Amino acid sequence: MTAREEQESAIGFEAWSHERARHFEWAAESMMPRPGAGPKRLIGAMRYAVLGGGKRIRPLLCYAAGVISGADEAVLDRAALALEMIHSYSLVHDDMPSMDNDTLRRGRPTCHVQYGEALAMLAGDALQAEAFTVISAPQVPAETAARLTQTLARAAGVWGMCGGQALDLAMVGEHPGEAELLRMQAMKTGAMILASVLMGAQAGCWEKLGDGAKAGLVQYAQSLGVAFQVVDDILDCTQDTKTLGKTAGKDEKDDKPTWVSLLGLEGARERAENLEREALQALQLVEADREVPEAGAQRLREIALYVVRRTH
Amino acid sequence: MTAREEQESAIGFEAWSHERARHFEWAAESMMPRPGAGPKRLIGAMRYAVLGGGKRIRPLLCYAAGVISGADEAVLDRAALALEMIHSYSLVHDDMPSMDNDTLRRGRPTCHVQYGEALAMLAGDALQAEAFTVISAPQVPAETAARLTQTLARAAGVWGMCGGQALDLAMVGEHPGEAELLRMQAMKTGAMILASVLMGAQAGCWEKLGDGAKAGLVQYAQSLGVAFQVVDDILDCTQDTKTLGKTAGKDEKDDKPTWVSLLGLEGARERAENLEREALQALQLVEADREVPEAGAQRLREIALYVVRRTH
Incomplete structure (x- = not known):
């Protein structure tokens, strides 16, 4: 892209991502459990955790990937909400005292500070169950529901997010090398980034996509996942708490391994740029598939640029 | 049944339930994540939580209900493992310090005592995710996978187990009436008992069952669910810690409402017998369906007798 094309694309992306984020808030708000006859405080805590803002990267990736397979918006809304x-x-669980013991998240008190530990743990547990309720509802075709469930469950479990979190716990105070850090993060955060892209595409005509396009999506998501983490580490040590909406400089204080401690600030910045390039190249594989609409990967491309260049 | 028939049935049931429990241990052992290259301690904690014995009531219900719809054993194994x-x-989560703070379960230290709080929370989280991985695997037909996921997720979430647990937390120190206790328990434990029966039937030809049979299964499971809880409360105040494998007399000490505190010991025993009768009557509706094999509800009938008459 020329500098001008890049600028125009950035404007188009800003409008699109704002519209999608607004749409997501509406969809989440209307599909999330409501108090009333139910367990009010529990539902309150769940809504507090989900509806409190955040960058909504996972929903955006899901919507963007849905373009590739012509996915139905109502199914994408469900996949996006389940991911979030x-x-x-x-x-919620990571912030609790037995884990990271953090009190600030998205610029507000963390869930256990607001609702107490017992209810925060339960709210997390219930959110996980409701995620699977949402994607397996009768409104979703059974083939799609089964595929979305499998993708999300694998990403959330032992070989994904929870497993990565366990490896992360085991690493505190250790000095892992690049390979170990990569592996831990590929599970802890990478698996859910990958699931976001896959679920978006699986919400539509997944079976029509060729192996090349599928491999391209995986490669894109993997590069993006690492980039996301590298940039997070850079921001954690260059931005203040107010800008981030969460406690800054915490990783260093907790003696947690980061990309900055491993590569230095400049090295980390270089790494992020390389990963961005890899992600964009992978999308060429996707757009080479004749089932994928012309410029169908445009939003995914823009998200990669946004993730690497964001300031919070 | 005559006394003699009842005795013969009890012997047949004992053999069947032992065989099923052994088979379940084998299936669970082989399908549960194994350490190796993965997050070893996390997987260790998960296996400790699941493979440590227990009454296996939910798997037994699932296998018994599978008879009704001619379910495939491999699918039943997955449903049973997911339930467990x-x-x-x-x-694991209920035993943690921020909830019930219990240190003994199934005759062994609770998971957080053995592995620490952070890992116990994570093991619980990962177990929930893996439950959905297991039932949505490609080996399960998509229609069945979607139906099992929906049933399990609803039973585990806000309107089921987690919601009931939240209502239970809110009741400590209060003096709820019978209706409130019923409602809380129908969610906290009843929903998963119902899911066990439904998932067993849904693992097979669910769509062939008539509305009468389906309603009968629901009624059976609901009566059984309450009976289970009433008997638990009776045992909690009449048996010692060693026999139960968990701390006895805890509900009374924690000032938790129980069926015994509400109805007295004799009243609770009478209630359990009435519920047993209701459960058995409901099974007549099931066996009246011509798609259900002759005596297809026999094992479910025997489980009801076992649940009400057990001593631990």
């Missing part, structure tokens, strides 16, 4: 419910529950 | 993973994760 799993992501939000993991934040 | 969800049940086990809920015990």
Whole structure:
């Protein structure tokens, strides 16, 4: 892209991502459990955890990948909400005293500070269950529901998010090399980024996509996942708490291994740029598939640029 | 049944339930994640939580209900394991200090005592995810996978187990009436008992069953669910810790409402007998369906007798 094309694309992306984020808030708000006759405080805690904002990267990836397979918006809404419910529950549990013991998240008190530990744990547990309720509802075709469930469950479990979190716990105070850090993060955060892209595409005509396009999507998501983490580490040590909406400089204080401690600040920045390039190249494989609409990967491309260049 | 028929049935049931429990241990052992290259301690904690024995009531119900719809054993194994993973994760989380703070379960130290709080929370989280991985695997027909996922997720979530647990937390120190206790328990434990029966039937030809049979299964499971809880409360105040394998007399000490505190010991025993009768009557509706094999509900009938008459 020329500098001008890049600027125009950035404007188009900003409008698209704002519209999608607004749409997602509406869809999440209307599909999330409501208090009323139910367990009010539990539902309150769940809504507090999910509806409290956040960058909504996973829903955006899901919507963007849905373009590739012509996915139905109503199914994408469900996939996007399920992804964000799993992501939000993991934040609630990670913030608890027995884990990271953090008190600030998205610029507000963390869930256990607001609702107490017992209810925060339960809210996380219930969010995970409701994520699977949402994607397996009768409104979703059975083939799609089974595929979305399998993808999300694998990403959330032992070989994905939870397993990565366990490896991360085991690493505190250790000095892991690049390979170990990569592997831990590929599970802890990478698996859910990959699931976001896959679920978007699986919400539509997944079976029509060729192996090349599928491999391209996986490669894109993997590069993006690492880039996301590298940039997070850079921001954690260059931005303040107010800008981030969460406690800054925490990784260093907790003696956690980061990309900055491993490669230095400049090295980390270089690495992020290389990963961005890899992600964009992978999308060429996707667009080479004749089932994929012309410029069908445009939003995924823009998300990669946004993720690497964001400032919070 | 005559006394003699009842005795013969009890012998047949004992053999069947032992064989099923052994088979389940084998299936669970072989399908559960194994350490190796993965997050070893996490997987260790998950296996500790699930493979540590227990009454296996939910798997037994699932296998028994599978007879009704001619379900495939391999699919039943998956449904049974998923149910037990969800049940086990809920015990791990409930035992933690911020909830019931219990140190003994199934005659051994609870998971957080053995592995620490952070890992126990993560093991519970990962068990929930793996439960959905197991039932949505490509080996399960998509229609069945979607139906099992929906049933399990609803039973585990806000309107089921987690919601009931939240209502239970809110009741400590209160003096709820019978209706409130019923409602809380129908969610906290009843929903998963119902799911066990439904998932067993849904693992086979669910769509061939008539509305009468389906309603009969629901009624059976609901009566059984309450009976289970009433008997648990009776045992909690009449048996010692060693016999139960968990801390006895705990509900009374924690000032938790129970069926014994509400109805007295004799009243609770009478209630359990009435519920047993209701459960058995409901099975007549099931066996009246011409798609259900002759005496197809026999094992479910025997489980009801076992649940009400057990001593631990």
